[in-house]
Amino acid sequence: MCESSLEKSGSEFPGGHPRRADWVLLNAEWIVTCDSKMQSFSSGGMAITGDTISAVGPSHLIASQFTAQRTLDLKGCMIIPGLVNTHTHAAMSVFRGMKDDLPLQRWLFEVIFPAERRIADPDMVYWGTLLSCAEMLTGGITTFCDGYFFEEAAVRAAMDSGMRAVLGQGILDTAAPDQDGEEQSRDRAAAFIESFPGNIGRLRPSLFCHSPYTCSAGTLQWVKAFCRKHRVLYQVHVAETAIEVAESTALHGLRPVARLDELGVLDTGTLCVHAVWLDQEEIRILARRGAGVSHNAESNMKLASGVAPIPDLLSSGVTVGLGTDSCAGNNNLDLFSEMDKAAKLHKVFRKDPVVCGASQVLRMATLDGARALGWHDDTGSLEAGKKADLTIIDIERPHLAPLYDPVSHLVYAVKASDVRHVWVDGVQVVSDGRVLTIDVPSAMKEVKRLARKAGGLDGTSIP
Ligand SMILES: [Zn+2]
Structure with a gap:
């Protein structure tokens, strides 16, 4: 069980006003923070304000302390930090x-x-x-x-x-x-x-x-x-x-x-x-x-x-x-x-x-x-004050049941196709597996056009 950022700050508001956030995410089955202690906890929630994580903690505390225009119920899901790919030639x-x-x-x-x-x-x-x-x-x-x-x-x-x-x-x-x-x-x-x-x-x-x-x-x-x-x-x-x-x-x-x-x-x-x-x-x-x-x-x-x-x-x-x-x-x-x-x-x-x-x-x-990459102050873990880069995984899948240890599942059982929602810098960029920022069919069409130019499609021979 993780000491949540809410508990750490002692920021309960008995009788006070709830804080405003842009997003409140509630009822996640698991949150894997990947912080320096690699802490994970169940029944978690998060609040996101602007590009930043305002709080990570037990769902009931997040629900009682934040109001937001957009609230998402993440029953059957796990929240992890957005993954970091340290090398590619995209x-x-x-x-x-x-x-x-x-x-x-x-x-x-x-x-x-x-x-x-x-x-x-x-x-x-x-x-x-x-x-x-x-x-x-x-x-x-x-x-x-x-x-x-x-x-x-x-x-x-x-x-x-x-x-x-x-x-x-x-x-x-x-x-x-x-x-x-x-x-x-x-x-x-x-x-x-x-x-x-x-x-x-x-x-x-x-x-x-x-x-x-x-x-x-x-x-x-x-x-x-x-x-x-x-x-x-x-x-x-x-x-x-x-x-x-x-x-x-x-x-x-x-x-x-x-x-x-x-x-x-x-x-x-x-x-x-x-x-x-x-x-x-x-x-x-x-x-x-x-x-x-x-x-x-x-x-x-x-x-x-x-x-x-x-x-x-x-x-x-x-x-x-x-x-x-x-x-x-x-x-x-x-x-x-x-x-x-x-x-x-x-x-x-x-x-x-x-x-x-x-x-x-x-x-x-x-x-x-x-x-x-020298960017760990902003990303790579779910902690209050860091940028809101996060990935939501659907764990209600046959290959993910039962779940004893979320970290074991993330390495040995979860597939990329289990990813459901993604936020980068506080902006939701993937919703129910659909990329919101990119016209994916157009990008695929253009890449297929370029591949024909490169050779190797339509029977063109490559050494
Ligand atoms: Zn390379």
């Missing part, structure tokens, strides 16, 4: 299922990069990102961390979708769809950050160096300095494959994470994506620098990249969030599936059923994911 939904079952380098250089050269432009990025936002919202994800080209178009899609997002302009030294070499990539980085709309609190800019093998030392350092100056998140794919480690060692005499440390780009404002191939010293480096890690279990499994040392990272105090990676390679943006796979992958790999327990994995998909 625009790449256009390439979903285009080609599977290839090694990473062949998949990238023979399929994805040529397809991007054919169709990547702001139109593709807008529609691909918007469709991904619809998929994420219906699956209970309220925050995503993105990296792609023409990222201004992803900003527009995130703005239209109502989602909370960290939006990273991708940086490469080789030719990319919106930049041609080192000098232009720096201009793109600067232009993106300087033109980012500063008036929408739920959107934050970021820069994404693709990797230590596609960006020079000079670019890795220049981009980090720029991120520090503008106080924005620095993202980088690192140590994804054993080949990357072998090449880095041969070329530079250092493994990838050790090299990033020598270049001075690791700190609490850095998110290391994948971090599969780490030695013990590199784990200590990440812990010492306070850099976050985005763990993408399904992507690593499908591309046979390897198994990240997540239990060791966690026991060393490294902040680890979960990511779906792009749905070109995964092939979905489903964090419930990702939680289930992450929890099981490390058990079978270590031959230890105790590692990566449900509570730890749920925290990675919520509060720790938000912490890895």
Whole structure:
């Protein structure tokens, strides 16, 4: 049983006036707060005022202390924080299922990069990102961390979708769809950050160096300095494959994470994506620098990249969030599936059923994911004073009965299709499974049009 925020504040109003809220949610079977103590309680309620959670607590206390224009009875439902997807390339939904079952380098250089050269432009990025936002919202994800080209178009899609997002302009030294070499990539980085709309609190800019093998030392350092100056998140794919480690060692005499440390780009404002191939010293480096890690279990499994040392990272105090990676390679943006796979992958790999327990994995998909993005003061848990980012799950389903432990269900039994309502920043964006902010049939139609342009549909051959 959780000490509710109402009880903590002692704010009962015997004989007083009830407080006004915009939304009052009552009679939830369970509330899983994902706060620092991972507290859950039954028969819960919440009040939302503006973009903020006013109170979380026992339903009868919320009912007696708040009035609102809109009240929702959540009998048969569970309230959880909106999930946090710490890594994706949302625009790449256009390439979903285009080609599977290839090694990473062949998949990238023979399929994805040529397809991007054919169709990547702001139109593709807008529609691909918007469709991904619809998929994420219906699956209970309220925050995503993105990296792609023409990222201004992803900003527009995130703005239209109502989602909370960290939006990273991708940086490469080789030719990319919106930049041609080192000098232009720096201009793109600067232009993106300087033109980012500063008036929408739920959107934050970021820069994404693709990797230590596609960006020079000079670019890795220049981009980090720029991120520090503008106080924005620095993202980088690192140590994804054993080949990357072998090449880095041969070329530079250092493994990838050790090299990033020598270049001075690791700190609490850095998110290391994948971090599969780490030695013990590199784990200590990440812990010492306070850099976050985005763990993408399904992507690593499908591309046979390897198994990240997540239990060791966690026991060393490294902040680890979960990511779906792009749905070109995964092939979905489903964090419930990702939680289930992450929890099981490390058990079978270590031959230890105790590692990566449900509570730890749920925290990675919520509060720790938000912490890895530097946004945990606002989102990732249900607590009075935080932004109202929440997901309501219908638990009156055959595969969810009975319910002994809501956290166990969230990791091992709930499906994305069980999500019923979603709020982001105090605004309801999904109602009874329907996205209120996006014309989903139009987004699907546009993405199918783009897929025909990319090739591979209608019998066109893909390598
Ligand atoms: Zn990625």
